[in-house]
Amino acid sequence: MKGCDRLLKYISRRLLYTLVLMLIVSIAIYFIFDWLPIDPARLNCTKQCTPDIIEANRHRLGLDVSVMEQWWRFIQGLFHGRVYTQGAECPAPSFGYSFNRHECVTGILAEAFPITLSLALGAFIMWLSLGISLGVIAAKNKGKFLDKASSVFVLVGTSLPTFISGILIVLFVVLKFNIVNPLELGDWHNPFIDPVGWLKTFFFPCATLALAYAATYTRFTRSNVIETSSEDFIRTARAKGLSEKVILRKHTLRAALAPIVTIAGLDFAGLLGGAIITEGIFGLSGLGRLSVKAVTETYDLPIILSTTLLASAFVVVMNLIVDIAYAFIDPRVRQS
């Protein structure tokens, strides 16, 4: 079981590395927001602004200490919870307190995240299954009708931006054919309690996102399957007497799809941070819209910090997951 040992060591090393990376990223985010030429303490201060009021604001918002101290308080809040002013107390894990909304940020995130997760996961499943199967079909029928049809799909999918495809879908499928009541467009339904309601809300936004991604995955799968099919080890598989079905399933796809794990993981992680355009079009109150609103309307620093931090955490953690998955898939990675 030496291979197993090595794998465990590899995973723990990667875990440690990820933790350090997360710390660095979070510190960096604090410094970046400190550099921005916007002062939240001044924004909350109306016409009769005096330095005293600004100072008081600054203290109230927790901005009167050094950046490192702010960061440290944030980390403490994550583990122990935090009292912000009288009455504003958030239990652990606390991501901060929004003075605009008079709510703990954790609660706000907890409300937005399931929406973003629904959207990302639904789209992910759709585009992976669609992209991979279309890619395989195109590769197996290289140069024939099905290949050409799929290349039209690829062209449309890659050249049509989501804000256009999304609006078209809203206009036609939702409004014209009235599949979803426009007033209920962005309503949240718990998929475990009301799966049909959930599907009504999320099917079309997921499809919008999936369309854009599926095209890229179709092209990627097609070229990888074609390339792998001409590998010597595929000829070996055929020389053994394996059937074409087994060769495709067990030999070609295994090698052709391994690189997809990497890009699929990172694409998915990117979406978990929020799909700004799609959420906007379909009126979904996910992390993407939450961030946009916090930046453009309220300049709600705790929310901006948390969503940014969350988005980068998704990417960093997904990187870890992808690397570990790759070690399982490719023995050459596992051994080195």
Add this chain to the structure above:
Amino acid sequence: MSKFLEVKNLSVSFPTEDGVVLAANDISYSVDLGETLAIVGESGSGKSVTNLAVMGLHNPQRTQITGQAFINLESGPVDVISAPTEVVRRMRGKTMSMIFQDPMSALHPYYSVGDQIAEAWGLYNSGSKRDGFARAKEMLDLVGIPDVDKRVNEFPHQFSGGMRQRVMIAMALVNNPSLLIADEPTTALDVTVQSQILQLLGGLQKEFNMAIILITHDLGVVAEVADRVCVMYGGRIVENASIDETFYNPLQPYTVGLLNSIPRVDKLGSHRLSAIPGQPPSLINLPRGCAFEPRCQFASSVAGNLCKTTNPNLDEKSTDHFARCHLSTTQLHQLLAKNESGAK
């Protein structure tokens, strides 16, 4: 008596943008169980293309194949060229097996060698995965891989080139095939490993009474193992004879050239090592005359510009010795004798 494999008038061509590549042109040869046929020729002469056709491994959409290749089974002969693909597939790995030129890329990088051998075994045997691995270990042991209990679970990248080629041999032989096509099994390996692999193949052949087709571009390799030699040039067979006839009485100037390019112990002294100057012919639009003519030192000795205008037939120059040349046996012998005395 018909032999186990009989290839008759096999031609393989590939339509490409530049024209039709005629890679194998009217090829006939045969090999029997327990016998080794060597197919020799320069790179690009069509050795692999011919034998891939026998295995049914060409892409049918991009290849035109004519002719026949009979495998004479106890149940009767099967022409693998015209037989349905499913029939040929079920012969692959069991009736006929092939090992390939480059052991580095011929094994799947993501599966352990045990897995890959067991998969081949499982195709023609009913048994658990564990049985397959037990059989894989047996085979790895047979081909001389040490410490099989550990190595059976290792992956191709953990093996050296010579060891990988042994794995390939183990995999190709796991179902006791009657015919083994070894496509330059030793080209990528260093000299000592080369002779080990060839000895291994020879030993296994005796044990299992296999027919072996050994493809190589090195006549030197052939001497120790082959019973018969086919020399290929420009997609055609130019000489087909027993091993002794090929080495001691070559009847085709290209074969003579090949023999001159290997160091030989028996002719030491009178012999100068020389490679054949010039390039092999293009396989698109073959010349009307002899394909070897531009490189042949004897072409001018043939009367009436015949070498340029007419392609010679593969004639039986002496009993069971076929050669493709306008020169008669005596003419060639005279020219060779003259060359030899000139060299001295």
